[in-house]
Amino acid sequence: MVKLYDGGVYLVNGTEIVEDNRDAQEVLTSKTGYAVSREEAAKNTIAYRILQAHNTSGSMEKLQIKFDKLTSHDITFVGIIQTARASGLEKFPVPYVLTNCHNSLCAVGGTINEDDHMFGLTCAKKYGGVYVPPHQAVIHQFAREMLAGGGKMILGSDSHTRYGALGTMAMGEGGPELVKQLLNKTYDINMPKVVGVYLTGKPEKGVGPQDVALAIIGAVFGNGYVNNKVMEFVGPGVENLSADFRIGIDVMTTETTCLSSIWKTDDQIKEFYEIHGRSGDYEELNPGAVAYYDGMVYVDLSQVKPMIAMPFHPSNTYTIEELNANLDDILLDVEKRAKVSLGGAVDFTLRDKVRDGRMYVDQGIIAGCAGGGFENICAAADILKDAYIGADEFTLSIYPASTPIYMELAKNGRLADLIKTGAIVKTAFCGPCFGAGDTPANNAFSIRHSTRNFPNREGSKLQSGQIASVALMDARSIAATAANKGYLTAATDVDAHFTNPKYFFDSSIYAHRVFDSKGVADPSVEIKFGPNIKDWPEMPALTKHLMLKVVSEIHDPVTTTDELIPSGETSSYRSNPLGLAEFTLSRKDPAYVGLAKEVQKAEKAREANECMGDALPELRPIMHKVKEVYPDACKETVGVGSTIFAVKPGDGSAREQAASCQKVLGGWANIANSYATKRYRSNLINWGMLPFLIEEGDLPFAKGDYIFVPEIRKAIEDKATEIKAYVVKENEMKEFTLKMGELTEDERTIILKGCLINYYRG
Template identity: 55%
Template sequence: MIELIGAPVVLHNGSLLDPAEAQGRNIDIAAARRETLAYRILAAHNRHADTTQLRLRFDALASHDITYVGIIQTARAGGLTSFPMPYVLTNCHNSLCAVGGTINEDDHLFGLSAAQKYGGIFVPPHLAVIHQYVREMMTKCGGMILGSDSHTRYGALGVMGIGEGGPELVKQLLNKTYDLALPAVVGVWLEGAPGPCVGPQDVALALVGAVFKNAFVKNKVLEFMGPGIAGLSAEYRCGIDVMTTETACLSSIWPTDETIRDWLALHGRVRDFTPLTQTQPACYDGMIRINLGRIEPMIALPFHPSNVWTVAEVNRAPRDILQHVEEEAKKQFGVDGPRPRLADKIRNGRLWADQGIIAGCAGGSFENLTLAAAILDGKSTGNGAFSLSLYPASAPQALALVRGTSAAGLMAAGAVIKNAFCGPCFGAGDTPANGALSIRHATRNFPNREGSRPAGGQIAAVALMDARSIAATAANGGCLTSAAELDWDELAQHADLTYHFDPLIYARRIYNGFNAAQPEKPLIFGPNIADWPTMPALPDHLLLRLASVITDPVTTTDELIPSGETSSLRSNPIKLAEFTLSRKDPGYVGRARAIQQLENIRQTTPDDPELLARVRAVCALCGMEKFFVPDNSLTRTGLGSAIFAVRPGDGSAREQAASSQKVLGGWANLATEYATKRYRSNLINWGMLPFIVAPEWTDRLRAGDYLLIPDIRSAVEQKKSDIAACLVRQNNDGTKARTTQISLMLNDLTEDDRRIILSGCLINFYNRHGS
């Protein structure tokens, strides 16, 4: 079904060659590396003479209402006067203005006023989810778009999309660049044709299952190719493409053909079409071969999109397979913690779900919902616990469903059709009942992402499936059913996939002020919109306390800062910070606050006798008192917190996973590796040190340990990569404290990365050096 080739592969005359075969045909491998679509697009957007160290300028930017307030506030602090490129502000995450009083709609008014003042594009709530609007209205073949959402993926339309934290968009707004080393490019060869029961989510989950855990494509670009592409519709391609985020790749790109030309023409944008083809020979750093004809309907069980099985496998042995989920739940929530009892949902040998959701940038397409309507035609979702909710990805798509027969058929079957909204994807809508199992055509199924709160004894579980199998399950009242069990010859007669795009609702409601900034317009601030607190520059020395130690194999950004109801506070960094790690380590905030209070004393009274005594007691244990307490003062020594996690940062691009730690006095993360570039970039942009430590430290670190890092400022200035530090553990049982040397690695920092860290954060950097 899927073959991974972890060595260079050359595409030549439609065939895949290994380097030896390529050299035998006198192919220049170095030149062939410059012929990939990815390289050509990256090179066209590079503003640096060195093609191995890229400095990229994007064609457009995109943010939603969880992120744009902080981005604009940060850019204002750096001297923003107008948006230098098209920048769309959508309102698809905090659309429900029913949480936290007025604050969601206050953010929306701020967004509209910012679009007017700086010349932006404003999409009001419920008109479109962020990525569907960009697909429909902003993609231009051969372009690049940067979004403050991890699922910024438009490769199927010939556009390289990258999802990053807000500070990277700030840099673009201030006419700076996105800097990275030239990424590796991995080909994705598609051959064969998927069966009618197989949807884009099935293909995507099979891909994620094959490459996530082994980090096969981490921080690389996926470039799709092969004869299998031609038989896929534009929406089908987009459905696969948006899920490439879950592979941990950096971006994606596909060739463009008449199918994409017709899709852009349908949206009134044929002028934005350019044929993109692989110029052969082209050399790739690896290859993934997928036989679409061998893909089956898939299901990703809790608690990650890579926990992939076929639906048929689960139906054959549900109890055995669900035992793996129970074991993972014990690791996540503890032996005595809440966990879903999925085995209790097995009745007569079949697994039963409590809820179905088809939504958002991955699931809410016209084709998916039309096929769901055909499957449910004349049937019922039942009057039991199972419910089915559907969210078209945009108002034009919803309008097309209403003008056809699909909306009426879905409603007659008992499904509920709602407006464009991302909420079900991250826990701000349709939160299941305690102990429930929800099956979703959405992007993620991380622990508690659906909105449950384990600290309150609540737990739910989400499994990812394609809309086709979700509809088949709904037709059986919630009994897990593969779309392969349906009669697709009959269904084909009921599903009219002809789509007519009507832009009228966009023309009537969307504010497009690009190139028409009105600087005299005031920004409208609600009471919850707060400025960032003052953040100090990196001191000469750091004395840090580990406020949390997480030994899970992967830590998601949802665990670092919860999604769901906390999203309403993301315009208020101080209030939001109180929720940091609240679902993973509820004691973190208290421990971080305790050391932050000492830092506050240090900043106002660096010779405070009691504080000096406490610091001396720790430093004396490893003979570093002369560094940290010279001249009876702590003016050169900063106090703060750090966290350790094995592989932090999988999932969302949200910068608040890092900034909330900084607001609480955080100075560093320790990790054996970082799950994504975007999380590491967020740490750097908030002035935090992204340390790497050897894997053996995973079982040796404890919350409460002290980390003494002498001369850290000069180490950063001098571009040192290996930094010696001392780890101190003060035992509560009265036994002698232990000290250990630890090596902290700072790998691959650019010159700007170092300057940002030295300044204390990106805001300070721009305030001190100008935009």
């Protein structure tokens, strides 16, 4: 089904794979008639050419990228614009689209959410942007329909910013990276490695894009095969997939932890642009005659079976057939994983969902940027034709990804077909993906064609004794399960007739409802601020020395951004840095906020030129011990803050608040064995936090310990990669080494100044 090559490969004429071994050049010469070096062949990937066209540095080793367009939604754009305003924003220099698909439920938090929307609308007018009102489209569907273009690059403040199937290299990053683009700065990265994804064959009837995506994620996530690399989809199997099918695979590449994605394009993608009235945005993209890839994922589409990703990660994958055949063993394994993910906070089991030897499901959801596409919903309607979901616990909700899709479903009759089954069809909304809509009952099991199934993401709260769980599946198998009234069923096990209706895009709703400034700013517009929209607090520059208290210690193999700052009910506070910070680590380590605030008292005293020991008495003996070795250690030279240790933090969402909330509470560093994604590490840096690394093995410190990092400012200035530190007790200082990965000059300066806002203020 999926094979990973051990090393690099050459792709000849887009169809033949030649492994990069000692015979490679001889084989290549026999096939092409000429020799080709690895370096030259690497320039023939689609990814290389697009990055080269957008690079402003003059060096293809150290890239400085300027994007064509920017996108954000309503739990990110307020913080981004506030940061940019504080840094000197005058107008949006490139098209910037503000969608409203996350905080759409305006009853939540009183007026908070709608206040954010009015902030967005007035900013679009003032700075020259585009504003998409709530319920019109989820961020990524609007981008596909109206923004993507062949050979273009889009940066979005949502991790699933992926439009590679349409020939657009898109990246999801934390808000500060968009701030840089708004201030005419660049996105600075080393030239990423490019991994080919070679598709061959054709999916069997009933297999959908989520099945293919989960098969790939299951093969590459755990071993980091594509981590921070670009996935480039090639091979003869691509032409056997519709545009919607490709889009459904592509959006899930985020869950592999890759940097971005890009696909070869053809007449089916050309037709997609024609349907959407944008034929001029199509560009044919193919790798060169001989292209070199740093790895290759080989996927035989004909061998892919209906898949399920069990709790609590998209990579915890099985075929549905395998799950049904081994229910007890697999469910027991899920329980063992849950003990790690949930920390034993609640009793968790799925084995009580087995009824007469079959797996019973409480809820089905088809939604958002992954599941809410036209073809997915039409296929689900075909499977459910003349069926009923029943009157037991099982419920089914369907969220078309945009109003144009909803309109076409109404016109072609599929909307009526679905409603007749007992399904509820709702407006475009990302809520089910992050826990703000269709939250299951306690102990319920939900199957979803959405993007993630992290712990508690669907809305459960361990601190209140509430737990539910999500498995990811394709819309087709969700519909098959619904037709069987909640008993888990693969779509390949039902005899459905797929009608494959043609899609007709009607842009009139956007023409009449979406505000588009056409890039013209109106400085006279007054921004509307709701009472919950707050400025960022002042953040000091990095001091000569640093004293850190370890206030949380997490030993899970991976820590998600949902665990660092929960989604769902916190979304209404994304515009209020202090209010949101109260939720930091609330589902993973509820004691964190209180402990961090205690340490922050010392730093606030220091900044007020008061005695740190009076504010935090336990610090006195620690500072006395440090002074024995570093006599200059005092409030003028030693910043005091908190830090967390996590094995591998930052998997998942691009949300900057996973880092900024720690900073607001006085966090000055993270310590990790590695960082799950580039975007989380970038968020730390942009908020002035040190992304320390430490070798795997026995930790020299524990929760509650103080760590003194002498001459940290000089270490950053001198580009040190190894930094001396001490675990400080009243009677001893135990030396150990922290490491620092590569920093760009701008990143180094941002850390020294204390955060990105300070950096741009000068």
